[in-house]
Amino acid sequence: MHAGDNPGTGSHDDDPAAAREPSGGADPARPPEFAPYRHPAAGWGAAKSVTELLVRERALLDGPRAIKRMNHENGGFDCPGCAWPDDTKGLHLDICENGIKHVTWEMTRKRVDRDFFARHTVTELARWSDHALESRGRLTEPMVYDAESDRYVPIGWQQAFDLFGETVRALDDPNRAAYYTSGRLGNEATFLYQLMARELGTNNLPDCSNMCHEASGRALRAALGTGKGTADLKDWDSADALFILGVNAASNAPRMLTALADAHRRGAQIVHVNPLVEAAATRTIVPHEFTDMALFKATATSTLNLQVRIGGDMALLRGIAKAVLEQSAHDPKALDEQFIERHTTGFAAYRELCERTPWEELERQSGLSREQILHAARIYREADRSIFSWCLGITQHEHGVDTVREIVDVLLLRGNLGREGAGPSPVRGHSNVQGNRTCGIDHRPAPEFLDRLSDVCGIDAPREPGKDTVATIEAMARGEVRVFVGMGGNFALAAPDTTYTCEALRRCELTVHVSTKLNRSHLVHGRRALILPCLGRTEQDRRRGGLQATSVEDSMSMVHLSVGMKRRPASPHLLSEPAIIAGLARAALPDSGTPWEWYVEDYDRIRDTMAKVLDGFEDFNRRVRLPLGFRIKQPARELVFLTPSGKAEFSAAPLPDVLPAPGTLVLGTMRSHDQWNTTIYSDNDRYRGVKNLRTLVFLNPDDMRERGLAGFDPVDITATARDGSTRSLHGYLAIPYDLPRGCAAGYMPEMNVLCAIGDHSTQSDQPIMKHLDITVTPTPTAHTRTPTVE
Ligand SMILES: Nc1nc2c(c(=O)[nH]1)N[C@H]1C(S)=C(S)[C@@H](COP(=O)(O)OP(=O)(O)OC[C@H]3O[C@@H](n4cnc5c(=O)[nH]c(N)nc54)[C@H](O)[C@@H]3O)O[C@H]1N2
Numbered sequence: 001m002h003a004g005d006n007p008g009t010g011s012h013d014d015d016p017a018a019a020r021e022p023s024g025g026a027d028p029a030r031p032p033e034f035a036p037y038r039h040p041a042a043g044w045g046a047a048k049s050v051t052e053l054l055v056r057e058r059a060l061l062d063g064p065r066a067i068k069r070m071n072h073e074n075g076g077f078d079c080p081g082c083a084w085p086d087d088t089k090g091l092h093l094d095i096c097e098n099g100i101k102h103v104t105w106e107m108t109r110k111r112v113d114r115d116f117f118a119r120h121t122v123t124e125l126a127r128w129s130d131h132a133l134e135s136r137g138r139l140t141e142p143m144v145y146d147a148e149s150d151r152y153v154p155i156g157w158q159q160a161f162d163l164f165g166e167t168v169r170a171l172d173d174p175n176r177a178a179y180y181t182s183g184r185l186g187n188e189a190t191f192l193y194q195l196m197a198r199e200l201g202t203n204n205l206p207d208c209s210n211m212c213h214e215a216s217g218r219a220l221r222a223a224l225g226t227g228k229g230t231a232d233l234k235d236w237d238s239a240d241a242l243f244i245l246g247v248n249a250a251s252n253a254p255r256m257l258t259a260l261a262d263a264h265r266r267g268a269q270i271v272h273v274n275p276l277v278e279a280a281a282t283r284t285i286v287p288h289e290f291t292d293m294a295l296f297k298a299t300a301t302s303t304l305n306l307q308v309r310i311g312g313d314m315a316l317l318r319g320i321a322k323a324v325l326e327q328s329a330h331d332p333k334a335l336d337e338q339f340i341e342r343h344t345t346g347f348a349a350y351r352e353l354c355e356r357t358p359w360e361e362l363e364r365q366s367g368l369s370r371e372q373i374l375h376a377a378r379i380y381r382e383a384d385r386s387i388f389s390w391c392l393g394i395t396q397h398e399h400g401v402d403t404v405r406e407i408v409d410v411l412l413l414r415g416n417l418g419r420e421g422a423g424p425s426p427v428r429g430h431s432n433v434q435g436n437r438t439c440g441i442d443h444r445p446a447p448e449f450l451d452r453l454s455d456v457c458g459i460d461a462p463r464e465p466g467k468d469t470v471a472t473i474e475a476m477a478r479g480e481v482r483v484f485v486g487m488g489g490n491f492a493l494a495a496p497d498t499t500y501t502c503e504a505l506r507r508c509e510l511t512v513h514v515s516t517k518l519n520r521s522h523l524v525h526g527r528r529a530l531i532l533p534c535l536g537r538t539e540q541d542r543r544r545g546g547l548q549a550t551s552v553e554d555s556m557s558m559v560h561l562s563v564g565m566k567r568r569p570a571s572p573h574l575l576s577e578p579a580i581i582a583g584l585a586r587a588a589l590p591d592s593g594t595p596w597e598w599y600v601e602d603y604d605r606i607r608d609t610m611a612k613v614l615d616g617f618e619d620f621n622r623r624v625r626l627p628l629g630f631r632i633k634q635p636a637r638e639l640v641f642l643t644p645s646g647k648a649e650f651s652a653a654p655l656p657d658v659l660p661a662p663g664t665l666v667l668g669t670m671r672s673h674d675q676w677n678t679t680i681y682s683d684n685d686r687y688r689g690v691k692n693l694r695t696l697v698f699l700n701p702d703d704m705r706e707r708g709l710a711g712f713d714p715v716d717i718t719a720t721a722r723d724g725s726t727r728s729l730h731g732y733l734a735i736p737y738d739l740p741r742g743c744a745a746g747y748m749p750e751m752n753v754l755c756a757i758g759d760h761s762t763q764s765d766q767p768i769m770k771h772l773d774i775t776v777t778p779t780p781t782a783h784t785r786t787p788t789v790e
Pocket residue numbers: 081082083098212245246247248249251252253273274275276278308309310311312313391392393394428429430668669670671672673675676677678745770
């Protein structure tokens with residue numbers, strides 16, 4: 001696939017003519033630029049970027065009003081961006097540049113209405129860039145694909161529901177349908193959605209978490225008995241050391257910058273572990289501290305940066321453990337022996353493993369020197385309270401589960417669990433991805449949950465495990481899954497192996513997408529296809545019972561209500577997600593005893609049922625209305641471990657070999673600053689110094705020299721899958737960057753074409769999107785002209 005070929009190109013103006021042009025260096029009017037960023041993160045650069053977007057989306061009137069209501073106690077709406085918790089010290093303006101972008105994007109005044117669809121065939125739209133598709137604005141009414149005219153045409157809500165209902169009822173097996181969830185779906189809709197799937201008879205509930213934090217959930221459950229972190233924001237405020245692994249916080253969890261700056265000011269140690277020195281690993285101007293903004297006063301956000309090799313975190317962590325254990329021979333305070341004795345199991349095996357692993361191996365695999373590892377270990381040892389936080393740099397690997405478990409091992413050594421200022425703290429992705437799992441989106445549900453659900457809801461929930469994201473794609477490709485429902489998200493682009501995934505979707509009998517904006521997944525459709533437009537989180541949701549609120553759960557297990565503020569939604573024909581699910585469910589289950597219509601008149605009714613089914617949701621309706629909501633109890637925090645041994649369990653997994661084979665590199669795919677997963681706001685990546693370019697690959701300067709490459713040279717990137725098959729991208733531009741030798745980085749979702757469907761972790765089933773084996777070669781001159789669209 002050439003740079004600029006669809007699917008998977010970056011941004012362009014929303015002018016359809018421009019939309020057809022490829023992105024990423026192919027537009028002579030906007031030449032790509034690269035110059036290292038030397039300013040603090042957030043601050044005025046962020047403010048400028050927000051203003052530009054408000055102007056572009058013509059949201060200058062609504063945008064600032066909405067921003068004031070975002071993340072406010074008592075009646076605000078939850079930022080639809082990331083899952084970083086709200087400031088619990090009383091919510092002041094706890095917002096960030098990317099959250100604002102996100103809200104503005106949803107509140108745009110532009111519309112994709114029936115006239116728009118009448119003007120463009122699907123074949124034509126398929127040639128547009130992804131930015132062009134989404135930036136056309138909000139969807140306004142349900143549409144159905146008409147094969148004859150190759151267009152989406154309007155359809156009534158009831159007819160749309162009936163089309164789904166008839167198709168699902170005609171299936172010979174409920175497992176022939178799959179129900180995908182993107183992590184923005186609120187808890188109440190989530191609960192109804194999984195209830196519909198299970199009442200229909202399937203656990204086929206793939207979700208974005210299968211590509212995101214599946215490894216964290218599995219590791220934490222195995223080690224501590226519950227699949228969530230234990231630290232909350234108060235703990236962040238009192239930790240002596242913060243270890244931040246594999247997160248690009250300044251772009252993807254910008255409100256974390258506030259916590260880092262605060263920590264630095266009170267003298268805490270902050271260690272960033274990342275192949276790239278990201279903006280959060282330098283200094284920041286805290287976004288809502290206006291005097292700092294005015295005075296350009298930056299606060300440091302790092303005390304040590306360790307540029308680990310891609311996949312080398314586990315070796316670093318083991319090195320830290322080894323150093324702590326060595327120290328314990330003459331320093332009784334190095335280990336918390338009482339804690340280990342009382343609360344853990346498996347310590348002896350782990351100690352033996354650490355002792356047995358030679359320093360040379362730890363250095364080779366981590367890509368760090370022994371001195372660097374010892375430095376990190378010293379910081380860890382000298383801190384009374386430590387938090388380890390991580391995101392995709394840790395999880396999207398073959399050994400993601402083992403690495404998260406190694407994080408827990410290190411924490412356990414010094415009793416950094418179940419007390420203030422300490423513990424594991426994964427940074428979740430989507431704003432409600434954690435809530436989705438809590439409320440039943442799980443293809444491998446626990447039997448106890450199914451029992452409760454069946455009891456309370458009067459259904460017979462299926463016991464057979466369902467399919468996750470990768471398994472769903474494979475089953476669609478084989479023709480086994482024939483109906484695909486996407487509750488939000490952009491499955492075609494977010495999933496691995498774009499070409500294969502698109503073919504798989506096209507084999508479906510029916511694809512249904514509940515969305516706010518037009519995206520690639522609508523154009524890669526089954527024989528029949530529906531687009532069902534829904535209200536966004538910023539919009540008021542009025543049902544018979546009055547103005548409705550939905551609840552969400554953040555990264556630190558706080559559940560709170562979100563109420564839309566925009567009185568007039570993007571279109572009068574939009575329905576809320578719960579109402580759409582109820583409509584689909586009734587059509588597919590005409591005789592269902594579940595009171596679907598009654599539930600969605602007033603979401604308190606859904607919450608009352610959820611309170612009976614879900615652990616920790618007792619008295620849900622009252623507690624969720626407390627000013628800051630409530631925190632779901634995390635037993636591990638109380639040193640109650642729901643593991644087979646009843647204790648926290650050390651793991652002793654072998655160290656993986658993560659070194660690239662000679663002549664090859666390891667590629668990690670990641671987000672730019674100016675995108676939300678598959679939504680591309682612009683082709684800029686401010687903190688990494690890139691302008692007007694997404695079809696790039698960041699390479700170590702020595703690796704470039706070895707290949708005879710200069711900056712901006714076009715290259716071909718070929719990934720070799722485990723099964724030996726290859727996938728290529730042509731005409732990407734090589735950018736010299738400060739990252740370890742043997743490592744390369746570039747952007748998702750474009751690079752998903754390189755990620756083979758079979759290359760998922762055997763531990764978590766997560767696609768290994770941060771560890772692709774690639775070769776990089778100069779693009780033959782014949783191909784370096786402006787790439788064309790297929
Ligand atoms: N603005 C914005 N915010 C977002 C999102 C967005 O797209 N835009 N997406 C949301 C979602 S769904 C998620 S899951 C999160 C994602 O948040 P992140 O995990 O920050 O996402 P990525 O951009 O994939 O960046 C991963 C980071 O890991 C580093 N990395 C790569 N390989 C390794 C490795 O082997 N070891 C270590 N230690 N680091 C490595 C990369 O250099 C990069 O800094 O953000 C959420 N927030």
